[in-house]
Amino acid sequence: MTANIIDGKAAAERLRQQVGLEVSRLVTEYQLQPGLAVVLVGDDPASQVYVRNKGRQTVAAGMLSLEHKLDVAVPENELLALVDRLNNDPAVHGILVQLPLPGHIDEQRVLQAIDPAKDVDGFHPANVGRLATGDPAAMAPCTPMGCTLMLREQFDGALCGQNALVIGRSNIVGKPMAQLLLRESCTVTIAHSRTRDLPALCRQADIVVAATGRPEMVRGDWIKPGAVVIDVGINRIRFEGEEKARLVGDVAFDEVVEVAGATTPVPGGVGPMTIACLLRNTVVAACLQRGVSCGLV
Numbered sequence: 001m002t003a004n005i006i007d008g009k010a011a012a013e014r015l016r017q018q019v020g021l022e023v024s025r026l027v028t029e030y031q032l033q034p035g036l037a038v039v040l041v042g043d044d045p046a047s048q049v050y051v052r053n054k055g056r057q058t059v060a061a062g063m064l065s066l067e068h069k070l071d072v073a074v075p076e077n078e079l080l081a082l083v084d085r086l087n088n089d090p091a092v093h094g095i096l097v098q099l100p101l102p103g104h105i106d107e108q109r110v111l112q113a114i115d116p117a118k119d120v121d122g123f124h125p126a127n128v129g130r131l132a133t134g135d136p137a138a139m140a141p142c143t144p145m146g147c148t149l150m151l152r153e154q155f156d157g158a159l160c161g162q163n164a165l166v167i168g169r170s171n172i173v174g175k176p177m178a179q180l181l182l183r184e185s186c187t188v189t190i191a192h193s194r195t196r197d198l199p200a201l202c203r204q205a206d207i208v209v210a211a212t213g214r215p216e217m218v219r220g221d222w223i224k225p226g227a228v229v230i231d232v233g234i235n236r237i238r239f240e241g242e243e244k245a246r247l248v249g250d251v252a253f254d255e256v257v258e259v260a261g262a263t264t265p266v267p268g269g270v271g272p273m274t275i276a277c278l279l280r281n282t283v284v285a286a287c288l289q290r291g292v293s294c295g296l297v
């Protein structure tokens, strides 16, 4: 058996289509054009690519895109002052400060300075708490939300009772992923670098979400036949004799595809869905701020 390869690009395009329709309705009915501000500190080439893609897709969905590029040496208080201006700018409904930030800046401090109502990343402790307490109004982080949407599609909405293993315990992916799967009534296990006998644990899972940051760590013989495997990893690897770096996930795709029921490729899996969910969150945030109902929730 070979796995169904989940087309994240196509799923993202469908979601962006819905977002675009909702944006035109908001513009027509309420003169409300959702706006997203993205703040990038430093000039990491990969981050620049993501920020450019986000900006392009925001505009394509009919939304306002604002980009702020700050020098890598920007003092923390200047970044905090910018966040404050964006918090108070009525044209801005969503704020994303691209992570990671340079070492001299206190990341948590910056994330906590963002108005929770504009926190489209869902990283503010208020939104983390809302997600953890099962508040349906919680702004959920984009990457785990994209994974959840793809999983729902694979299981025809019936995630209830599935054994889900999340590998990775980061605040950005692992922990919120576990919360979202719990909300779907999965039986959730979180594994991490100190987990004992990860392969054996993995073989019990109907759903595996790999967010380890270790290229091709999850092997084919870890996977229960028919399981659905979501690969969150994005590792840029240079292979010998090749000029360009290649994108590799946290899953050994060629092995897993022989065993799994379905799996996501890298690229073209989780990444595109992450950006589509960011647009979605921005529209939802704009509706909440204006006090109008949103067709996307």
Ligand SMILES: Nc1nc(=O)c2c([nH]1)NC[C@@H]1CN(c3ccc(C(=O)N[C@@H](CCC(=O)O)C(=O)O)cc3)C=[N+]21
Pocket (backbone or CB within 6 Å): 049, 050, 053, 096, 097, 098, 099, 100, 121, 142, 143, 234, 247, 266, 267, 268, 269, 270, 271, 272, 274, 275
């Ligand atoms: N505050 C914050 N929020 C984020 O959501 C955030 C962040 N910081 N920092 C960096 C990571 C990374 N991230 C990606 C989004 C899309 C792709 C994506 O579309 N990837 C394409 C490939 C792109 C390529 O070729 O490099 C794909 O997987 O098909 C990748 C990575 C969001 N992040």
